[in-house]
Amino acid sequence: MANAVSGMAVHDDCKLRFLELKAKRTHRFIIYKIEEKQKQVIVEKVGEPAQTYEDFTANLPVDECRYCVFDFDFVTAENCQKSKIFFIAWSPDTSRIRSKMIYASTKERFKRELDGIQVELQATDPTEMDLDVIKSRAY
Numbered sequence: 001m002a003n004a005v006s007g008m009a010v011h012d013d014c015k016l017r018f019l020e021l022k023a024k025r026t027h028r029f030i031i032y033k034i035e036e037k038q039k040q041v042i043v044e045k046v047g048e049p050a051q052t053y054e055d056f057t058a059n060l061p062v063d064e065c066r067y068c069v070f071d072f073d074f075v076t077a078e079n080c081q082k083s084k085i086f087f088i089a090w091s092p093d094t095s096r097i098r099s100k101m102i103y104a105s106t107k108e109r110f111k112r113e114l115d116g117i118q119v120e121l122q123a124t125d126p127t128e129m130d131l132d133v134i135k136s137r138a139y
Helices: 012-024 053-058 097-113 131-138
Strands: 029-035 040-047 066-075 081-090 119-123
Touching (some): 012 040, 012 066, 012 097, 029 097, 053 131, 066 097, 066 131
Parallel strands (some): 081 119
Antiparallel strands (some): 029 040
16 A cells, blocks of 8 residues: 555565564564655565674665664673664665655655564664664663
């Protein structure tokens, strides 16, 4: 179903991959892209469970917007193994204004399709989503 504001639909594969990440932990991250010609959000890249946060950030385009989901594993001060699912809206300063507007107007509806997101970040440059930021938001 298309979003009334931006007219973007969400491809079924987006939800399917997210459920695999959340329930089966078969992915470390998912990068989503809005396909403007098809007017829908699609899966652009899926990261294997062994991949790191650095692998994930290396796959983000420098000057294009994306939605991302990252499954962050960490150990608490009490030595407990935990995991948090992050939703990151990547909107670099260098991306096209039209692209930023489309991603911004579609974000809330798209996020509602992904049930189980625990932390949300908005980033316009890499420093706003570096590993220290992720760690500080996870605890």
